[in-house]
Amino acid sequence: MIKIVSFKICPFVQRVTALLEAKKITYDIEYIDLSDKPDWFLEMSPNGQVPILITDDNQVLFESDAIVEYIEEVTEPSLLSPDPVQKAQDRAWSYLASKNYLVQCSAQRSTNQETLTERASKLATAFAKIETKLGDARYINGDSLSIVDISWLPLLHRANIIEQNSGFDFLSAFPKVKRWQNTMLETDLAEKSVPEDFEDRFISFYLSDSTYLGQLTKKNKDITCSNNSECKPVDMLCCS
Numbered sequence: 152m153i154k155i156v157s158f159k160i161c162p163f164v165q166r167v168t169a170l171l172e173a174k175k176i177t178y179d180i181e182y183i184d185l186s187d188k189p190d191w192f193l194e195m196s197p198n199g200q201v202p203i204l205i206t207d208d209n210q211v212l213f214e215s216d217a218i219v220e221y222i223e224e225v226t227e228p229s230l231l232s233p234d235p236v237q238k239a240q241d242r243a244w245s246y247l248a249s250k251n252y253l254v255q256c257s258a259q260r261s262t263n264q265e266t267l268t269e270r271a272s273k274l275a276t277a278f279a280k281i282e283t284k285l286g287d288a289r290y291i292n293g294d295s296l297s298i299v300d301i302s303w304l305p306l307l308h309r310a311n312i313i314e315q316n317s318g319f320d321f322l323s324a325f326p327k328v329k330r331w332q333n334t335m336l337e338t339d340l341a342e343k344s345v346p347e348d349f350e351d352r353f354i355s356f357y358l359s360d361s362t363y364l365g366q367l368t369k370k371n372k373d374i375t376c377s378n379n380s381e382c383k384p385v386d387m388l389c390c391s
């Protein structure tokens with residue numbers, strides 16, 4: 152069976168696991184701690200990064216772009232167009248998403264409003280581009296899911312968690328992207344492509360007191376508490 156080596160909140164991994172889930176391919180997954188990388192992992196991974204995919208016959212693949220293309224080639228149904236031009240375009244739009252994963256991560260880690268605004272505007276450049284490509288269909292290329300939808304899923308999923316908690320919406324200026332986000336979240340791919348404790352881990356890393364979005368989250372909760380007559384200061388469910 153295929154094995155994925157992962158870090159729980161890595162968007163590059165999620166792109167790979169979402170593709171495996173979409174294609175209903177079973178796989179093993181092993182999580183590592185990136186701050187204490189095991190020796191076996193360092194020996195295996197040429198760039199020292201996750202994801203890596205270990206094939207059935209123990210070949211090691213690295214770089215999520217290459218891994219996604221490998222999965223595409225060896226499994227059905229294809230989520231890439233057979234037409235060479237469309238195929239190249241699909242790959243390019245997918246790369247545009249993965250090139251922005253770290254942009255989103257750094258925006259989420261901003262420690263003040265000014266930094267968040269500056270970093271979120273870099274991310275907005277990519278969302279503005281994909282907004283022009285989205286039509287009225289369910290997915291980016293029509294009514295069937297494509298590799299492009301999968302690659303943008305980590306960005307859309309994370310933007311949703313940030314909005315739900317902090318009220319800050321990376322997508323507020325992009326109505327078509329917003330609709331696409333809802334469509335993608337209605338599939339079970341976001342949930343299935345991450346571990347059970349993903350949201351808790353994501354929140355404790357990106358929405359802690361040390362980030363600006365974490366401070367917004369805290370204010371958001373305080374407002375919710377003060378508007379809720381049943382919410383007493385000791386009510387840990389609401390106020391913690």
Ligand SMILES: N[C@@H](CCC(=O)N[C@@H](CS)C(=O)NCC(=O)O)C(=O)O
Pocket residue numbers: 158160161162163164185199200201202213214215216249
């Ligand atoms: N270009 C790589 C990027 C992967 C990446 O940045 N992974 C991060 C975790 S999200 C990582 O392993 N970081 C550890 C490190 O760089 O030492 C890919 O597409 O697979």
